[in-house]
Amino acid sequence: MSDCCSTATIDVPIEPRVAGKIRTVALVGPPNSGKSTLFNRLTGLRQKVANYPGVTVEQRVGRLNGIGRSDLTLIDLPGIYGLDSYSEDARVAVEVLHGEMPGTPAPDAILLVLDSLQLRRQLMLAAPVLALGLPTLVLLNMSDLMEARGGRVDTLALAQELGVPVAKISATRGVGLDAVTHFLNRKAEPEKLVATAAGKIELPVMGNPRSYRQWAHGVSSRTRYKAPLSNEWTKRIDGVLLHKIWGPLIFLAVVFAVFQVVFSIGQPLSDGFGEVLNLGGDKIGALLGHNWVESLLIDGVWRGVASVLVFVPQILLLFLFIGVLEDSGYLARAALIADRVMRSIGLNGKAFIPLLSAYACAVPAIMATRTIENKRDRFATILVAPFMTCSARLPIYMLMIAAFIPNKPLLGDFFGLRAAVMLSLYVLGFVAALATAWLLKSSILRASSAPFILELPQYRFPTVRSLSLRLMDRGKVFLRQAGTVILLVTLILWVLSHVPFHADLAHSLIGRLGQLIEPVIRPLGFNWKIGIGLLTSVMAREVIVGTLGTLYGADSATQSLGLQAALRHDLTLGGAMALVVFFAFALQCTSTLAIVRRETNSWRWPALQFVYMGVLAYLAALATNQVILHFVR
């Protein structure tokens, strides 16, 4: 690497690439510069979220509706420190900026967002971006905060130094965004183009971070940049939140509070939402009359989709918490506190909150892994998250425990045998996650070294606007990504359970399939009814309870019994416990599969995960049944 630190002179043209016509604008900025907030501001909520082809980098594209320019497309590039292809994010950014990314139009102009609280450092990105030679507007974000804390910068001098227009904005408060409108209008109408800033500007030698830094420091001192007084509050708060004793205690209290709320509010919310959905289905079904169309639409599509939709309140609630933690700056501190423990299982501190969320639902957990920069750690976290005992497992756990485990007190009245079995199922999932993480990190996801570079942002009050934007965005991603797969699986399951026509569930295709696999699941202590339940619950784990209810209700031998009594009539203790163990391990969740596919941008990972967890579930259930069969009673 060259150590030469002299500066080179580069002409920066200010004409757009396509003369006078801007169609596509790229939003570039370092991580934590407030780029996403600005993107949301500029596009309103009309944005498309996908992955770039072949990589796991998220592609966000939207129209500039927020400033009334719906004719222009805005591309949000991943947060980057430089344009050297040192990471997947940076490689994607470079390809998009050069117009080499398939399916993404070449940008005609650039909005460069820099955090004015840390302008000196963030200017390092300006050098390679300006060298691209595209019309650029530099936006100094959080200028209001900088000035409130005694910082300042001469924007005119900065514009002259950089050779491009510069504007102070506040993305969170929506201040100063008309600069973007002016910039785009002027560039779109060449006759009004004022070439004040044209000419030669000094840029550092490309590709050398050291010369970038020296150049950035030079520019910031020539533009009389005065960094704001460092936030005394952040230091004081960190003194408590990262304290040797108080830090971990507060951390545990936060974790506990989040869980308390998710389960005490989220669960009833989801249940209530489910009832509303069922009621709605019944009402519409009554209008359609009793025929196969009604059956397809209501029993098939509506109920299938509803079985997944019931998770939406819980998913959104979790995202609200993750959003508050992230926007306030505490998420980074939590990662710092948890890192030591997470490292011992081969993951890093940033995996803690996602894995914790997985105890409620794996879907938001997997979506929250985006904060983990290290790809291997991120994939390992995605792959182990579904082992955590999510709330969809609880209906089958509670049914089987209530039916088969006597309510015997073990440690006083509060901790009985039933609670002990429930607790061991939680532990089982956790141990499986640990073992899998260890296995992954020492085999296919082995990392030569595990860099953990964690930026600690200053504490901020999360704004309602950015939180609600985040919730709507994540909710939309979930419904769109999972929705299509769920609809497909729903339709397949409906056809399988209704062909041949007028046959009941036991004699339908899926019923026969259940009977066909009976020899395979017999050693686990399962009968064909359970087999059918295993097949239908590929949709979502809690579906098995409904399926078993239908099957035992249609059977004349068990018709008059309640579901618990019917299960006791049909299954041994070994089979019942094997079933809950099977559910502790198996990936019976279409939403999770769809989201894993989206986050890893390939069907390879969800397929591997499904097979791995299925094999593990089968073996563990087999062992459970055989042990109980031979050693209990």
Next chain:
Amino acid sequence: MVAIALLSDFGVEDTDEMVLSGAWKLSLLSELPIGTVGVVEALDLPGEIQHHLMHMGFVPEARVMVVRRAPAGDPTVYSIDGFEVALRRDTAKAIRVREYERADARQQ
């Protein structure tokens, strides 16, 4: 592996208020006590991580202050160019620094 050699007479920056002068010794970033300032000499890390750190400001002649350690003793929070970043001991071990004695301690 890329090691960035130190250029001996690199220009002094105006960034930190602290005046670094007087006695210094070579050390590793991971070994600096809390509250001390080190001047980066060289990084010796795998390419991608090295690039990442350098783009964050960990380049030769940059000043790094040790702010605090995580409750478990590792990672450690460092302050560089006015922002805070936490590094594990393994990573900080690969950053060689010149260690100065504490500026405020010297004034007393």
